[in-house]
Amino acid sequence: MIDKSQTPETGTPRTVIANPWQPLREHTDARIGLGRAGGSLPTASHLAFQLAHAQARDAVHLALDTEQMMTELESRFDSVVRLHSQAGDRSEYLRRPDLGRKLSDESVEQLTAMNVKQCDLSITVVDGLSARAVHEHAATLLDHLIPAFEERGWSVGPVALIEQGRVAIGDPVGQALGARMGLVLIGERPGLSSPDSLGVYFTWGPQAGRRDSERNCISNIRPRGQAFDAAARLILYLLDEACRREISGVELKDDSIVASELGDGSQGNFLLPKTPTSE
Amino acid sequence: MRLIITQSTSLCPCRQQVSLWSVSVCLVYAESRHHDKINNDPEAPMSGYHHDIGSKRYRFENLKTLMACATPERSGDQLAGIAAADSETRAAAQLALAEVPLTQFLEEMLVPYEDDEVTRLIVDGHDRAAFGRIAHLSVGEFRNYLLSHEVDSDVLAVLSPGLTPEMVAAVAKIMRLQDLVLVGRKCRVVTAFRNTIGLEGRLSTRLQPNHPTDHPTGIAASILDGLLYGNGDAVIGINPATDNTGAVVTLLKMLDDILSHYEIPTQSCVLTHVTTAIEAINRGAPTDLVFQSISGTQAANQGFGIDLALLKEGQDAALSLGRGTVGNNVMYFETGQGSALSANAHHGVDQQTLEARAYAVARRFNPLLVNTVVGFIGPEYLFNGKQITRAGLEDHFCGKLLGVPMGCDVCYTNHAEADQDDMDALLTLLGAAGCNYVMGIPGSDDIMLNYQTTSFHDALYVREVLGLRAAPEFEAWLEKMAITDRQGRIIVDQNLPAPFAHALTRAH
Numbered sequence: 001m002i003d004k005s006q007t008p009e010t011g012t013p014r015t016v017i018a019n020p021w022q023p024l025r026e027h028t029d030a031r032i033g034l035g036r037a038g039g040s041l042p043t044a045s046h047l048a049f050q051l052a053h054a055q056a057r058d059a060v061h062l063a064l065d066t067e068q069m070m071t072e073l074e075s076r077f078d079s080v081v082r083l084h085s086q087a088g089d090r091s092e093y094l095r096r097p098d099l100g101r102k103l104s105d106e107s108v109e110q111l112t113a114m115n116v117k118q119c120d121l122s123i124t125v126v127d128g129l130s131a132r133a134v135h136e137h138a139a140t141l142l143d144h145l146i147p148a149f150e151e152r153g154w155s156v157g158p159v160a161l162i163e164q165g166r167v168a169i170g171d172p173v174g175q176a177l178g179a180r181m182g183l184v185l186i187g188e189r190p191g192l193s194s195p196d197s198l199g200v201y202f203t204w205g206p207q208a209g210r211r212d213s214e215r216n217c218i219s220n221i222r223p224r225g226q227a228f229d230a231a232a233r234l235i236l237y238l239l240d241e242a243c244r245r246e247i248s249g250v251e252l253k254d255d256s257i258v259a260s261e262l263g264d265g266s267q268g269n270f271l272l273p274k275t276p277t278s279e
Numbered sequence: 280m281r282l283i284i285t286q287s288t289s290l291c292p293c294r295q296q297v298s299l300w301s302v303s304v305c306l307v308y309a310e311s312r313h314h315d316k317i318n319n320d321p322e323a324p325m326s327g328y329h330h331d332i333g334s335k336r337y338r339f340e341n342l343k344t345l346m347a348c349a350t351p352e353r354s355g356d357q358l359a360g361i362a363a364a365d366s367e368t369r370a371a372a373q374l375a376l377a378e379v380p381l382t383q384f385l386e387e388m389l390v391p392y393e394d395d396e397v398t399r400l401i402v403d404g405h406d407r408a409a410f411g412r413i414a415h416l417s418v419g420e421f422r423n424y425l426l427s428h429e430v431d432s433d434v435l436a437v438l439s440p441g442l443t444p445e446m447v448a449a450v451a452k453i454m455r456l457q458d459l460v461l462v463g464r465k466c467r468v469v470t471a472f473r474n475t476i477g478l479e480g481r482l483s484t485r486l487q488p489n490h491p492t493d494h495p496t497g498i499a500a501s502i503l504d505g506l507l508y509g510n511g512d513a514v515i516g517i518n519p520a521t522d523n524t525g526a527v528v529t530l531l532k533m534l535d536d537i538l539s540h541y542e543i544p545t546q547s548c549v550l551t552h553v554t555t556a557i558e559a560i561n562r563g564a565p566t567d568l569v570f571q572s573i574s575g576t577q578a579a580n581q582g583f584g585i586d587l588a589l590l591k592e593g594q595d596a597a598l599s600l601g602r603g604t605v606g607n608n609v610m611y612f613e614t615g616q617g618s619a620l621s622a623n624a625h626h627g628v629d630q631q632t633l634e635a636r637a638y639a640v641a642r643r644f645n646p647l648l649v650n651t652v653v654g655f656i657g658p659e660y661l662f663n664g665k666q667i668t669r670a671g672l673e674d675h676f677c678g679k680l681l682g683v684p685m686g687c688d689v690c691y692t693n694h695a696e697a698d699q700d701d702m703d704a705l706l707t708l709l710g711a712a713g714c715n716y717v718m719g720i721p722g723s724d725d726i727m728l729n730y731q732t733t734s735f736h737d738a739l740y741v742r743e744v745l746g747l748r749a750a751p752e753f754e755a756w757l758e759k760m761a762i763t764d765r766q767g768r769i770i771v772d773q774n775l776p777a778p779f780a781h782a783l784t785r786a787h
Contacts, residue, residue: 017772021503021783028490028497031722031734032504039739039769041722049699049722053731056693094694095354097621097659129694189657190693191729194491212622213584220520220727225491234521250552250584261494262526265533268496270786271503272536 016042027268029193029224052192059195061090064127064163065135072139073125076146079158081114083107083173087164100166103173111160111176118178119157121149121239122206123185126165130187133198137222138185141198144232167201167215174206181239181248182206188219196222200231202238204248214249330375337371342379342387346445347629348372349452351669355617355630355660362629373453377419381410384445390626390636395577396587401443401639409441418449425450425462425680432467439682444575444635447680451631451673456708459672463712466679470647470715471606472546472567474752476513477684477715482747484719484738485648485686486511489727493520495533496786501721502537503779507771508735509763510719512753513648513686514568514611516548518727527551528564535565541760541778544604544752546647548611553585553593560596567602568611568647569593575614575636578624587640594644605752608647613688614638615652616670617660630660631670635677642683648716649678650686653705655730657692664701667691671705675714686716690732699723699731703740706733710741717741739769 015037022033034045041049066082073080086102087093093100103111125138149156157177162169167184174182181204188197198221203210216238221231242248266272328339339345347361349372356362363369385405390398416424424430451459469477476483488501498517505511515538517530527549534547546567551559553571560566571590572583580586590610597609614637619625625633634651641649651674654667661667671687678685689706691697706717723734741747748754748767757763760776775783 019504019507019771020773020775021500021507021786024496024500024503024786027494027786028500029726030488030490030497030501030504030720031724032500034722034736036508036736036739036769039736039743041734041736045722049724052724053693053698060694094658095662096358097657098358189729191726192693192724192731193726194729197729211582213582218521220491226520227492250554261492262520262529263495265495265529268494269499269533270496271499271782272533272540273785 049192056190056192056195059132059190060129062131063090064131066161066163068135069125069138069161073159073161076139076142077156077159079114081110081158081160083110083160083162085162085164085166085169090164093164097166100164101168103169107162108172108176111173114158114177116157116177120154120179121181121183122157122160122170122174122177122179123183124160124162124165124170124173126162126167126169126184126186128165128167128186128199129189130195130197132190133187133196133222134185136196137198137228141185141200141221141228141231144228145235148232148236167199168210170201170203171206171210172208174203175208179206180204181242183235194220194222194225197225198222200235202235202242202248204242204246211249216248216252328375328379330371332367332371337368337375339372339375342383343389343628345372345376345379346389346449346452346632347627349376349449350629350631351452353616353630353660353666353670354658354662355620358659359620359625359627359630361627376449377417377422377453379418379449381416381418381421381446382414384443384449389445389628389632390576395626397575397577397580397636397640400587400643401636404639404643405443406440409438411441412438413441418446418453421446421450422453422458426458430465432465435466435680436682439680442681444639444677444681445632447677448632448635451635451676454676456669456672459676460708460712463672463676463679463714466713468679468682468684468715470608470645470684472603472608472647473605474512474544474546474750475605476647476750478751479713480747481750482710482714482738482742482745483513483686483716483750483753484510484735485513485650485716486515487518487718487720487725487732488515489518489720489725491520491727493517493526493530498533499537500786503782504721505719505735506541506543507762507775507779508719508739509749509757509767509769510735510738511543512545512750513716514546514548516550516570516611518550520727522551522555524555524558524562527555527559528562531559531564531566542756544756550611550613553589557593557596560600565602566597566600568609569597570611570613572613572618573637573640574618574622574624575633575640576619576624576626579619579622579633580640582622582624587643590640590644606647608645608684610641610644610646611648612637612641612644612646613650613652614641614674615656616674617656620660621656631673634674635681638678638681638683641678642681646684648686649683650688650716651675651678652688652690654691654695654697655688655728658695661695663696664691664698664704667695667697668701668705668708672708672712675709675712679713684715687714688718688732690718690730692730702731702733702737706737706741707744710745710747742767
């Protein structure tokens with residue numbers, strides 16, 4: 001639909017007031033400078049939002065491509081195992097997060113049969129709420145991490161690929177593998193502008209029943225969000241610190257060079273004088 | 280200082296009125312009246328609560344079960360396995376709950392006193408004298424009392440310390456949306472820091488300029504957008520991309536510089552963990568408000584990595600800076616139904632009651648702002664627009680009745696069965712209910728937290744439709760800057776107010 005009110009040649013009164021700061025959109029995905037009809041959203045902005053919401057709704061229900069992911073993981077790790085949570089399907093998964101945190105009986109047996117007594121690090125790749133994030137970014141992020149794991153001489157346990165899982169499902173996996181540290185790569189809930197956001201959760205001494213405050217999270221990993229190399233640096237910082245202090249969570253503050261574009265806060269902050277005028 | 284406006288005029292002679300209110304309740308429920316006194320001996324059989332419908336007797340083992348069964352349907356209680364099995368059971372539980380004397384809530388703890396510091400806070404802090412005027416009422420009679428014309432803002436402000444979260448949660452369960460709106464509107468909880476929030480006829484907004492990587496241009500762009508749409512009087516509050524103390528300090532300085540440069544009478548906040556905020560203050564960061572997510576049980580708060588002592592530490596740290604100009608409410612709390620269950624720390628208590636208990640935590644620290652993030656937690660707790668709408672109004676009602684300056688993050692996620700129409704309905708109802716503030720974000724899309732909340736435009740809509748205005752100090756600034764006219768309508772067009780036009784030249 002076209003917002004005819006924005007074109008003066010139609011001869012109709014100008015009902016949409018545009019915003020002169022609209023060009024700032026090149027610096028952010030935020031929906032700024034939408035203009036207004038009275039005080040309300042102009043038709044074009046309103047319908048663009050409706051479309052984005054429709055797409056995000058559809059993304060939630062996209063199934064994990066286990067074939068593709070098994071191929072990608074097996075090319076990087078010696079041992080990969082495909083597991084399933086106790087949530088049978090997406091509908092049950094959405095209503096029953098408790099089931100998404102637990103391994104199915106069959107998966108427990110699979111893990112036990114692998115007979116891994118201990119390892120330094122267990123890696124769990126989970127669909128979460130955006131299989132798309134896992135499809136597109138999990139392997140790339142792992143490529144930033146694997147050399148550093150090798151450098152440190154850490155033994156990585158069998159990598160678990162899990163369908164219909166929540167963050168905490170990394171705990172029973174890590175526990176079964178006797179892992180000192182657990183890393184969960186999971187698709188985050190899709191936003192309107194970010195259907196492909198990957199989250200990474202780190203837990204020292206993973207075991208069933210760990211609290212959320214015992215985890216550290218690096219969120220929003222995607223090309224237009226937290227960059228892969230920066231996210232990887234942050235993850236490694238947390239792992240190194242955890243090895244030193246044997247903790248994770250709120251007590252393990254993230255005091256590394258932060259993986260952000262904040263800088264000293266002045267770069268590009270046009271609201272204040274005496275700042276560089278452009279990037 | 281918390282400013283609950285109280286004029287020392289006459290308080291209602293409620294003794295006389297109560298007899299009238301109780302009549303209708305007793306007529307309806309005479310047959311079911313009601314449960315025996317609870318025996319506190321754990322070995323003795325619990326007589327519990329019951330209600331008869333025809334020949335069928337509905338039994339509820341204890342107050343906790345009764346409360347859960349009486350709660351209007353929601354997915355979180357079903358997930359916890361404590362919801363009513365069917366609709367008639369729920370209605371029977373509501374009928375039985377209406378008969379429960381309010382004093383019972385002081386006798387029968389839903390979360391054990393010995394195990395939980397939130398329960399101890401509620402019990403030890405209970406004002407018996409304030410409770411006195413309603414001590415003889417049942418839950419059903421309490422509803423009638425709250426709806427009566429004689430009970431107004433002044434009465435409710437005096438009553439507030441005498442109420443426990445469990446009492447207000449109980450009465451909310453037997454109220455319709457219109458009751459929650461009507462009584463919520465009567466409550467007035469006014470707070471202040473650099474402006475005054477919660478006055479009658481006002482609706483403030485939190486300008487939420489989140490950016491996924493905290494990019495200064497991105498943050499500045501959203502702040503500019505919000506200010507030029509008349510938003511930001513509750514707070515300019517950023518959810519940072521990381522919990523890194525250095526980044527938090529930088530963001531706080533950035534916000535402080537912006538508020539100073541444009542002389543904006545509002546406050547800033549970086550929503551980080553209270554321990555990070557304390558550390559930032561120790562490093563000299565210009566901190567207006569200390570933020571923390573809180574919940575209604577000690578165990579759930581442990582899940583957030585906090586306890587009451589730590590919150591006190593945070594409050595003291597912020598107060599020590601003395602940065603407020605018109606008031607000293609320095610805390611900002613967020614809550615939401617389902618947080619205790621998600622931390623497996625719910626003690627078998629329904630999520631609406633636990634949410635009300637979070638407000639008992641909040642009121643202990645005289646916050647400037649408290650909001651439920653009602654649709655954020657996801658469909659496993661509030662499944663669809665209907666459940667989110669009711670929860671938002673329950674939370675506002677319970678918070679206000681307990682004396683908490685309630686706002687609401689009117690929101691939903693993309694995996695919930697909800698859309699913009701649902702948010703419009705809840706926003707309008709909250710506006711009618713006198714909600715202190717809502718969120719304001721560019722085009723409803725939070726690109727950092729991946730959920731949808733109310734937009735800058737939404738605030739303009741609800742202000743216009745319901746005749747609401749921004750906080751007075753902020754409103755004066757908007758008018759001075761030629762952002763709004765005398766009626767509070769946005770007048771910004773192609774010619775921006777000079778300071779912002781100037782700023783924009785630096786962006787290109």
